[in-house]
Amino acid sequence: MSKSKKVPYLVDRPMSFCPGCGHGIAIRLVAECLEELGQADNIVFPIGVGCSSLLGGGIEADRLHCSHGRAGAVATAIKRCNPNNVVISYQGDGDAYSIGIGETTSAAYRNERFTTIIINNTNYGMTGGQMSNTTLPNQKTNTSVYGRDCSVTGNPIRFPELAADQFNVGYAARGSVHDVPNIRKTKSYIKKAIEMQLSGEGYSVVEVLSPCPTNWKMEPLEAMKHIAEHVTTYFPLGEFVEKEEK
Amino acid sequence: MADMMKGNVAIAEAAIRAGARLYAGYPITPSTEIMEYMSWRMAEVDGVFVQAESEIAGINMIIGGAACGVRAITASSGPGISLKQEGMTTLSDEELPAVVVNMVRYGNGIGTLYSAQCDYHRETRGGGNGDYRCIVLCPSSVQEATELMVLAFDLAEKYRMVSVFMSEGALGQMMEPCELPEMRELPRYPWGFDGKYTNKKVGIFDRNSRDEAVLLNEKYNAVKENEQRWESIDVEDADYVLVAYGLPGRASIGAAKELRAEGYKVGMIRVITAWPFPEKAFQEVNPNVKGFITIEANATGQLIDDVALTALRTIDKKVQCYCRPHVYGIPSVKAIKQDFIDVVNGNMKEVY
Numbered sequence: 001m002s003k004s005k006k007v008p009y010l011v012d013r014p015m016s017f018c019p020g021c022g023h024g025i026a027i028r029l030v031a032e033c034l035e036e037l038g039q040a041d042n043i044v045f046p047i048g049v050g051c052s053s054l055l056g057g058g059i060e061a062d063r064l065h066c067s068h069g070r071a072g073a074v075a076t077a078i079k080r081c082n083p084n085n086v087v088i089s090y091q092g093d094g095d096a097y098s099i100g101i102g103e104t105t106s107a108a109y110r111n112e113r114f115t116t117i118i119i120n121n122t123n124y125g126m127t128g129g130q131m132s133n134t135t136l137p138n139q140k141t142n143t144s145v146y147g148r149d150c151s152v153t154g155n156p157i158r159f160p161e162l163a164a165d166q167f168n169v170g171y172a173a174r175g176s177v178h179d180v181p182n183i184r185k186t187k188s189y190i191k192k193a194i195e196m197q198l199s200g201e202g203y204s205v206v207e208v209l210s211p212c213p214t215n216w217k218m219e220p221l222e223a224m225k226h227i228a229e230h231v232t233t234y235f236p237l238g239e240f241v242e243k244e245e246k
Numbered sequence: 247m248a249d250m251m252k253g254n255v256a257i258a259e260a261a262i263r264a265g266a267r268l269y270a271g272y273p274i275t276p277s278t279e280i281m282e283y284m285s286w287r288m289a290e291v292d293g294v295f296v297q298a299e300s301e302i303a304g305i306n307m308i309i310g311g312a313a314c315g316v317r318a319i320t321a322s323s324g325p326g327i328s329l330k331q332e333g334m335t336t337l338s339d340e341e342l343p344a345v346v347v348n349m350v351r352y353g354n355g356i357g358t359l360y361s362a363q364c365d366y367h368r369e370t371r372g373g374g375n376g377d378y379r380c381i382v383l384c385p386s387s388v389q390e391a392t393e394l395m396v397l398a399f400d401l402a403e404k405y406r407m408v409s410v411f412m413s414e415g416a417l418g419q420m421m422e423p424c425e426l427p428e429m430r431e432l433p434r435y436p437w438g439f440d441g442k443y444t445n446k447k448v449g450i451f452d453r454n455s456r457d458e459a460v461l462l463n464e465k466y467n468a469v470k471e472n473e474q475r476w477e478s479i480d481v482e483d484a485d486y487v488l489v490a491y492g493l494p495g496r497a498s499i500g501a502a503k504e505l506r507a508e509g510y511k512v513g514m515i516r517v518i519t520a521w522p523f524p525e526k527a528f529q530e531v532n533p534n535v536k537g538f539i540t541i542e543a544n545a546t547g548q549l550i551d552d553v554a555l556t557a558l559r560t561i562d563k564k565v566q567c568y569c570r571p572h573v574y575g576i577p578s579v580k581a582i583k584q585d586f587i588d589v590v591n592g593n594m595k596e597v598y
């Protein structure tokens with residue numbers, strides 16, 4: 001008999017994501033990890049602008065809705081001022097990698113001791129599906145109506161790899177929420193990221209591939225399949241750096 | 247005993263003594279010495295110093311620190327303050343206190359390194375989006391700068407607002423005798439983040455923007471009523487009143503005194519709070535005053551707008567309002583006396 005799991009009280013409020021959206025799964029994983037690590041009463045969330053900000057309405061915790069892209073800077077100061085709190089910035093790909101690429105990269109570069117969770121749905125969800133820095137080559141969005149032309153718009157950015165290769169970060173991984181095994185794996189990544197923060201050894205980032213059925217104009221199941229078949233080919237899943245925790 | 251101190255160093259040390267425990271910013275002349283001083287001084291008082299990657303990141307770090315209940319300060323100038331506007335409107339929205347120092351330098355765009363007063367309109371009106379106000383304090387000496395820094399933190403805390411410390415490049419660079427304020431050991435603001443969601447007000451999402459806006463405006467009205475500050479001399483019987491702030495304000499006091507001694511009925515209002523504008527100072531002016539003359543270190547004349555509006559509100563008849571914009575630098579006492587003579591001789595046209 002399968003046991004139904006209690007919803008962590010941190011997130012036991014209604015959230016207003018579209019049906020089939022991945023944000024809700026990711027948030028639930030974060031909340032479960034915090035509970036399991038005994039940190040549910042020791043958490044501050046700087047939250048990005050985008051559908052990620054809907055987290056703010058669904059969570060019972062210290063949280064600050066940051067300006068678009070600035071959560072990396074806000075989190076830097078929160079963690080430095082309150083080093084004993086767990087600090088998790090929760091952001092979309094547009095927030096963290098487009099408008100906030102400076103703040104995101106600089107926080108990783110300084111090896112700030114907080115955790116960033118980035119929901120990569122390959123577009124700007126909240127504003128109705130425009131191209132972002134993670135939009136796939138040839139992907140159609142509201143601002144790449146013929147499909148993304150990488151020769152003039154650049155190639156999609158792979159941030160966990162960048163952080164792992166270039167900076168002295170503690171932990172960098174990419175998971176996905178498109179099926180149960182990957183949801184489980186992603187949870188283990190998020191947990192490791194928070195553990196890295198608790199150890200004080202370094203910056204941790206987990207990117208989560210996540211469906212946006214509304215703007216992808218797909219049924220939820222189709223969107224999950226799209227991640228498995230297309231998104232993961234450009235954005236490989238796995239752990240890119242895992243520093244020894246002392 | 248008063249020691250000789252450089253303006254920017256005195257400003258930084260006064261902030262530490264007033265309770266500042268977070269500095270985050272990006273260097274820019276002529277404010278940089280404040281950041282350099284903070285880079286080692288913060289550590290001595292167990293505070294946090296972050297050299298941010300930009301002014302935008304710097305002010306957003308101020309937001310993070312203030313949200314934790316930490317007294318936070320950043321300093322910049324010219325284009326750096328432009329980049330901070332996003333964060334200043336966010337601080338105002340969240341009702342988080344902080345102090346933003348603008349050591350004003352002249353110019354549009356990248357600007358110049360000349361000491362100036364070109365940011366009056368922006369600081370007093372707010373350069374970010376929305377419907378907010380900041381308290382704006384304008385020192386005219388190194389000594390006064392240290393005193394206003396303590397006040398900046400106290401008012402920011404009392405009203406949960408941003409205090410803008412609007413000085414001039416030259417004040418930061420000059421050496422003057424200065425007695426620093428006492429060191430205060432203050433606890434954090436009681437409402438900051440603690441990870442337990444003890445204080446529900448910070449960062450709340452379910453908000454009623456209309457009610458909040460009305461309440462904010464009530465707060466701003468209380469600030470207007472209670473926090474006007476100025477220095478004035480000889481306004482009760484004056485035919486003409488000079489109005490200025492900062493270093494030109496200091497020079498204008500000297501000019502007004504000399505003109506008095508030469509037999510002219512001249513008064514002077516030195517604005518200390520550019521916002522809230524010291525309307526009460528104008529209520530003490532001779533009702534038969536013939537004119538107000540602003541002395542400014544910008545090219546367009548900015549203070550003149552507030553002076554003309556305030557004259558309309560406080561004096562029963564229409565009074566001529568003149569402006570002499572000296573572009574940048576600090577006008578000399580001699581130059582200001584000549585400005586006055588130009589007005590009296592009909593050689594300066596009124597603006598309003």
Ligand SMILES: Cc1ncc(C[n+]2csc(CCOP(=O)(O)OP(=O)(O)O)c2C)c(N)n1
Pocket residue numbers: 048049050051052068091092093094095096119121123124125126127132
């Ligand atoms: C400074 C600023 N620019 C633009 C916007 C409009 N805006 C709101 S959300 C958003 C995109 C968010 O996309 P992403 O970070 O990918 O998050 P998602 O909605 O997909 O979860 C934009 C452009 C804004 N709020 N602020």
Ligand code: SF4
Pocket residue numbers: 016017018020021022023051121125126211212213214215
């Ligand atoms: S628009 Fe996309 S990202 Fe936003 S809630 Fe809907 S499905 Fe989720």
